[in-house]
Amino acid sequence: MREESLKLRPYLDETGVMIGLEIHVQLNKLNTKIFCGCPLDYHDDGPNTHTCPVCLGLPGSLPVINRKAVEYSIKVGLALNCSIEEHTQFYRKNYYYPDLPKGFQITQYDYPIASSGYINIEGEDGEVRVRINRAHMEEDPGRLVHEGGSIERSKYTLIDYNRSGVALLEIVTEPDIRSPKEARRFLDKLRNILGYLDVVDTTLEGSMRVDANISLSGGSRSEVKNISSHKGAERALLFEIVRQKNLLRRGGKVVQETRHFDEARGVTVSLRTKEEAHDYRYFPEADLVSLKVADWAPGIAKTLPELPDARRQRFITHYSITDDHAKSLTSEKQVADFYEQVAAEVDPKLAAVWIADVLKGELNYRDLGIDAFASASMVQLVKLLAGDKITEQSGVEVIRTILDEGGTPDEVVAAKGLLKAGSDLVTAAVEEAIAENPGAVEDYQNGKQEAVNFLMGQVMKKTKGRADAKEVRKMIIQRV
Amino acid sequence: MITVSQTLEAIQDSSAEEVVSQCIDRIEASKFNTFITVAKESALEVAGETEGHTSPLAGVPIAIKDNISTKGIQTTCASRILGGYVPPYDAHVIERLKEAGAVIVGKVNMDEFAMGTSTETSHYGPTLNPWNTETVPGGSSGGSAATIAAGEVPLALGSDTGGSVRCPASFCGVVGLKPTYGVISRYGLISYANSLEQIGPIASNVADMTLLFNVIAGHDQRDSTSVPGEKDYTKALVDDVKGLTIGVPKEYFGDGLDQAVEKSVWDSVHRLEDLGASWQEVEMPRTKYALAAYYVIAMSEASSNLARFDGMRYGLRLEKDHDWHTTYSEIRAQGFGEEVKRRILLGTYALSAGYMDKYYLKALKVRTLIKQDFERALKSTDVLIAPTMPTPAFKLGEKISDPLTLYMADVNTVPVNLSGVPSVSLPCGFSNGLPIGLQIMGKHFDEKTIIRTAYTFEQNTNFHTKAPEVV
Numbered sequence: 001m002r003e004e005s006l007k008l009r010p011y012l013d014e015t016g017v018m019i020g021l022e023i024h025v026q027l028n029k030l031n032t033k034i035f036c037g038c039p040l041d042y043h044d045d046g047p048n049t050h051t052c053p054v055c056l057g058l059p060g061s062l063p064v065i066n067r068k069a070v071e072y073s074i075k076v077g078l079a080l081n082c083s084i085e086e087h088t089q090f091y092r093k094n095y096y097y098p099d100l101p102k103g104f105q106i107t108q109y110d111y112p113i114a115s116s117g118y119i120n121i122e123g124e125d126g127e128v129r130v131r132i133n134r135a136h137m138e139e140d141p142g143r144l145v146h147e148g149g150s151i152e153r154s155k156y157t158l159i160d161y162n163r164s165g166v167a168l169l170e171i172v173t174e175p176d177i178r179s180p181k182e183a184r185r186f187l188d189k190l191r192n193i194l195g196y197l198d199v200v201d202t203t204l205e206g207s208m209r210v211d212a213n214i215s216l217s218g219g220s221r222s223e224v225k226n227i228s229s230h231k232g233a234e235r236a237l238l239f240e241i242v243r244q245k246n247l248l249r250r251g252g253k254v255v256q257e258t259r260h261f262d263e264a265r266g267v268t269v270s271l272r273t274k275e276e277a278h279d280y281r282y283f284p285e286a287d288l289v290s291l292k293v294a295d296w297a298p299g300i301a302k303t304l305p306e307l308p309d310a311r312r313q314r315f316i317t318h319y320s321i322t323d324d325h326a327k328s329l330t331s332e333k334q335v336a337d338f339y340e341q342v343a344a345e346v347d348p349k350l351a352a353v354w355i356a357d358v359l360k361g362e363l364n365y366r367d368l369g370i371d372a373f374a375s376a377s378m379v380q381l382v383k384l385l386a387g388d389k390i391t392e393q394s395g396v397e398v399i400r401t402i403l404d405e406g407g408t409p410d411e412v413v414a415a416k417g418l419l420k421a422g423s424d425l426v427t428a429a430v431e432e433a434i435a436e437n438p439g440a441v442e443d444y445q446n447g448k449q450e451a452v453n454f455l456m457g458q459v460m461k462k463t464k465g466r467a468d469a470k471e472v473r474k475m476i477i478q479r480v
Numbered sequence: 481m482i483t484v485s486q487t488l489e490a491i492q493d494s495s496a497e498e499v500v501s502q503c504i505d506r507i508e509a510s511k512f513n514t515f516i517t518v519a520k521e522s523a524l525e526v527a528g529e530t531e532g533h534t535s536p537l538a539g540v541p542i543a544i545k546d547n548i549s550t551k552g553i554q555t556t557c558a559s560r561i562l563g564g565y566v567p568p569y570d571a572h573v574i575e576r577l578k579e580a581g582a583v584i585v586g587k588v589n590m591d592e593f594a595m596g597t598s599t600e601t602s603h604y605g606p607t608l609n610p611w612n613t614e615t616v617p618g619g620s621s622g623g624s625a626a627t628i629a630a631g632e633v634p635l636a637l638g639s640d641t642g643g644s645v646r647c648p649a650s651f652c653g654v655v656g657l658k659p660t661y662g663v664i665s666r667y668g669l670i671s672y673a674n675s676l677e678q679i680g681p682i683a684s685n686v687a688d689m690t691l692l693f694n695v696i697a698g699h700d701q702r703d704s705t706s707v708p709g710e711k712d713y714t715k716a717l718v719d720d721v722k723g724l725t726i727g728v729p730k731e732y733f734g735d736g737l738d739q740a741v742e743k744s745v746w747d748s749v750h751r752l753e754d755l756g757a758s759w760q761e762v763e764m765p766r767t768k769y770a771l772a773a774y775y776v777i778a779m780s781e782a783s784s785n786l787a788r789f790d791g792m793r794y795g796l797r798l799e800k801d802h803d804w805h806t807t808y809s810e811i812r813a814q815g816f817g818e819e820v821k822r823r824i825l826l827g828t829y830a831l832s833a834g835y836m837d838k839y840y841l842k843a844l845k846v847r848t849l850i851k852q853d854f855e856r857a858l859k860s861t862d863v864l865i866a867p868t869m870p871t872p873a874f875k876l877g878e879k880i881s882d883p884l885t886l887y888m889a890d891v892n893t894v895p896v897n898l899s900g901v902p903s904v905s906l907p908c909g910f911s912n913g914l915p916i917g918l919q920i921m922g923k924h925f926d927e928k929t930i931i932r933t934a935y936t937f938e939q940n941t942n943f944h945t946k947a948p949e950v951v
Contacts, residue, residue, distance in 0.1 A: 053549075053567075053568070053569045056793065057788050058549075058567065058568070058569070058794075059549065059555070059557075059562070059565070059567070059670040059671075059788070059789075059794075060547075060548070060549040060567070060571060060666075060667070060668040060669055060670045060671070061569075061667070061668075062666060062667050062702060062703050062704065063704070064701065064702060064703075064704050065704065092784050094783075094784050094787060094831070096787065096790070096808060098792060098804050101788060101792075101793065102787065102788045103784070103786075103787020103788045103789075103790065104784050104787055159792075279832055279833045281783075281784070281828065281831035281832060281833075281836075283780065283784070283831055283836075283840060286674050286675035286705070286781070287671075287674055287703075287704060287705065288704050289704050289705060
């Protein structure tokens, strides 16, 4: 199998960059929190409105595991090619922080729900495999709101426990990533897979939070926390590489430490060194019984959807489209679904070109999702193009107009008169242009190529741009 | 002491309101410092509402240990750090009691966070033993047992982490049960050592204790360790031990055992033999490691369970706020008592990197061995009988300054919590006017057999008819 032929990354370049990521994924598509029945639809409500004795950690309250959260976690584990443990167990991670109402976080330690998986990504040197060490479940702490914007400037801090107890899945990779760009690609791929699984709404703030471990050869590892976007991850890592390189070049030492990423300034600052590291005193959470999850996995495996890599392969073979197009079309589940709806009605190759190369670009430019464009409109547009009814240039204009002003392709074409001019009309316009501009004709005959462009402009003016530029050029050259 | 049937009769003759009102008068006049909070207003209101109800405990007053969450009634764990904390929710057992018509008259004294064997570590001062006010009532549920011995209320709830129901039951001459781990929901019980503890019923006699147990037992989906128990435990109230095999573990009769206690317990075994049971000695060789394992596990869990008390959301608050590090530290420094701090520190140490293997994980191994001891001993026997406490109640102040000696007093109660089996303590004699407790331990989920044994013993003896003179 192709998958199996992928070897572990053997190389390190001269800087020896090694990056490992820890991604906290909020399972925010669940109805309720991980250990209580509080609903997750708190984003439009005021602070501390979605709480109960359990997620507030009131004395005497006890956690009860959300079965669906376990199922979602197994689903992600399987999609990341992990093995699901026979038994899974919760632990307490003991530390004090104002967002943590119990003084400990319920998480996993030994016996995480999933372990030893991998994701393949487009690396600096072709497709590479990034191994997943483990994925474990835990509870999100509350959210601190620093009045005044930052810890430094605020006079006091408020705590919102609506987020307290939201199910998190922490995915930990091996240090198989070799560059900030690869880190970003890994995160994009992971987000794509999670989107396919329908377990997380990645558009919600804080739904994917990243900590990155990075080291250069000859130095210790630093952990960068507080990265909230994929772009942020790339920037934070770039900064760290430069910082560590400079330190090493000057004969300094990179110490093992935890650093904080200041997104606004694009820098990392030291939070604590190894000596100040916490001893979390992990020990089993006796309030939750161990779960025999091995029995759950086969049933959940059956519910797994087709994942991006498999879908990409199918697109290539089934629709005979290029690898690049297939990759682009499957990088987001909604886009792939959109493509398949269109490809069912029209030429799949032409549809791939117009969706992957044109529509996605126009959407990105406007920061819009695929839902901003109706698949029926794309079908109509591809039919117009396939039937040679409009020019490619007009096709782009149709897409732009629909995104900016609305309407259907037929409506836009009619309103703007974009239907290709008939050949009689074009021939007549060419004749007219030649008759009206003998000077230009002469120039061309004397070897002045630019004269053709002038004549083409005249023809386009007469046909109001509805003529195919290539054809017009051909006709003019033939005539003169 | 007052029984439930006497109370129900009194309600018939007058009214629940009248009975509860008299009960509160007794509590307010108590000389034993049994209550931390008296819920006079709500109790009288609830009593009025139970008029005409046929539920099993309609109008019957009950005292609740102050580590069980009661909606609208201050719950302090006898600690300064929880002063003024009024929970917004009821523990599962409280919901059950309310459904059964019981009237919560208030919250009773205890060792701070249930850490103690004498009720002397309470921030609200020690409870006194009604049999002799110079002695301790036992602990940590000292207020629960003492209020019953003093005839203030007929029923009380305690909690038992390492003997905290059985020890005060023994010292106060009342009946207390530590059920099998999981039989009573812990939802709302403020954790000290959550893998060890259970809420337990306390009453003046086996029948009342069983009636209360019947009301509060049963599955609760809010406690993952909760299991469905028996439907009706009162069916075990049968005066018959014919064919019963009793195991007597010799390790429970070790150094420091009071002679009067030893004699009373053996007399009890022989009394049951006369009634048709047989007995044999059994070996439980790992018992000697139980105390050390218990304290390591309990303190480790406590260090984590008590981390939430930081004064941020409820309880003690300082006059002036500082940064959170300072505020947390000061609140915990001022809010916790000596013994609580000792256990948090020792537990933190036992879980620390480099020490965990040596202490916590080793204690877990011992725990498994203790469980095996029980399984083996109960294979050839139906129940195990031993002294609850090695001595009758000791003097106030006698052991409090010497924690190790105090911990030693738990030697016969902690193995039960490590193994999770049920155990009941009931009076079986007196020494110098102080009660002696008989401990009957059973198989996991076999409360019925220990209840039947205890009931038969009680029906054929008169220790339970004795009460301290309360003037």
